[in-house]
Amino acid sequence: MTDLRPFFDGPTAAATTFSEMAQAMVPSRILVIAYEVRDRILAGEPVAPFTVGDFDPRYFQVPSLLKDYIAEAVAADQTNYPPADGLLELRRAIRDHYQAVLGLDYPVEAVTVASGARPVLYGAYQCLVSPGEKVVTPAPSWNNNNFCQLVGAEHVVVPTRPEDAFMPTAEALGPHLRDARLLVLCSPMNPAGTMMTEAQMRAICDRVLEENARRESTGARPLYVVYDQVYRLLTFGDHQHVTPVGVAPAMARYTLFSDAISKCFAATGLRVGWMVGPPAIMARMKALLTHVGAWAPKPEQLATARLLGDAAAMEAFLGPFRAQIRSRLDLLHGAFEAWAAEGLPVQSIAPQGALYLSVRFDLEGRPGLPDEDAVRRFLLREAGCAIVPFSAFGDTHNRGWVRFSVGAVSEDDIRACLPRLRDALVRTCA
Ligand SMILES: Cc1ncc(COP(=O)(O)O)c(C=O)c1O
Structure with a gap:
């Protein structure tokens, strides 16, 4: 056995080894926070992990x-390469599903399948945006800062x-569109x-x-316009999902x-996504x-095609x-509304x-809580409540706002x- 570890120290580990793009990559703050939370849970602390936008398979x-x-697909040896833009069965199923659910009649050539939404989002940036061109996104928004960095776009x-x-x-977007290459929108929205x-x-x-x-x-x-609708089937009450093409066919x-x-079928680990747009x-x-x-695995593609073809299932x-999901969100929102009525420094927006x-926790600036990260750590330490501030989604404007994600918690949690x-909140007001 040859120990190869000594070869991996020194120059190959230095930052200058990397391309300028790789040197400029920043770690996801959401994951950094999530790892801190995981360590506390492993240490036996009672923590409700409202951090990651994922599902715990114990609950979902x-x-x-x-x-x-x-x-069945694996048993039938459907295990070779799929076509680069996805199996025709799945592309047809997506086309039919969009017809039935969104009322949009696309040709099958408008559909490209990949291993989740991330590769097609990255692909859209790569195919449409040259270095230095403008990409406009609202804040908060999910991951657009990283996609912009990867392609060298100017992020507005x-x-x-x-x-x-x-x-x-x-009105807010208007002045920025004149020289923009891409506008990225998302609804239902992560993180809000x-x-x-x-x-x-x-x-x-x-x-x-x-x-x-x-x-x-x-x-x-x-x-x-990239319209990210990975949550489109997760809507509550009277809230209707709308699309750019639905409101204006042009x-x-x-x-x-x-x-x-990934999100609408709790299938984040199965890796099937797609993009639909001009052929x-x-x-x-x-x-x-x-x-x-970045193909989606063939058995998953076949399975997704069958599922999308079965509206009743x-x-x-x-x-x-x-x-x-709604009952978890309502539990939180109901409690926060009641606490706000008592005068506690909390506010929340009814789930949509x-x-x-x-x-929003209005805690920043109180004794011992000089900044947003101090508030986040206070809630984690004192209440075992792990959340992600909107600033991790590029929002430096809406101070005090945080995201609660409920895919990895039970109602008992x-x-x-x-x-x-x-x-903890009562103590901050004492
Ligand atoms: C708005 C949004 N789009 C896309 C994704 C990524 O989806 P996928 O896991 O299919 O790559 C996420 C994941 O959190 C998301 O929140």
Whole structure:
């Protein structure tokens, strides 16, 4: 046995080994926080992990049909390379599903499959944005800072307000669209758990269409919209999912939908996602994904095609799944509303969609809590309440707001955490 460890010290570990892009990569703050939380849980501390946007399979399992279909596909030796843009069965199933659920009739060439939403999001950035070009996103938003860094884009961050459910307004976006290459929107939204209204969407689409009409007359390259709808089936009450193309069909020329089974079917580890958009862009995406090899596994693709083709099976899963997520979010929101009525420094926005709740703790600046990270650590240490501040989603504007994610907690975890949290808040007001 040759010990190879000595070869890995020294120059190969130095930062200068890396490309400029790799040197500039920053670790995900969400994961850094999540690791700190995991260490506390391993040390036996009572902690409710409201941190990661993932599901704990003890509480949330994928549809059992999906498991069966994957097992059947493996047993049938469906284990070789899938086509680079996805199996035709799955692309057709996605097309049919979008027709049935979104009322949008795309050709099958508009659909590209990959191993989750991340590769297609990254692919959209790579295929559309050259270094130095502008990408406009609202803040808070998920992961766009990292995608911008990876492709060398100039990231223009547009602040949002709680009274707009942290969605960007057309007025706020307007001045930035003139020389932008890409606008990235998401609804239901990570981290806020809120949704874009039809009026908000329509106003934004009007601006995009206006800008593209201007560019068409000058021959300039269009402004595209990436619409991330990975949470689109997780909506609560009267909140309706709206899309750019649904409110303005002409947006089909400029819209790329990113989507996946990850969140809506608790299937984050199965890795099936897709993008739907103009076929010419999808052909380029296929070429990129071929080189990267970011295919979804073939058995998972076959299984997803069968599931998407069965509306009744999907709804049989989604009904109870939504209800379980909603009841966790309602437990939290109900408690926070009651505490706010008592005068405690907390505020939250009623859940609309996804698996998140937006909460504000007005604690920064109180004795011993000089900054946001001190507040986060205080809540973790004193209440075993692990949350992620909006600043981890690029939002430096909405101070005190944090994300509660409920995919990795049980209702009992929440019930155990709430009295600890209340005590901690009461102490800060003493
Ligand atoms: C808004 C949003 N889009 C995409 C993703 C990534 O999805 P996937 O796991 O399919 O890559 C996430 C994951 O947290 C997300 O929150």
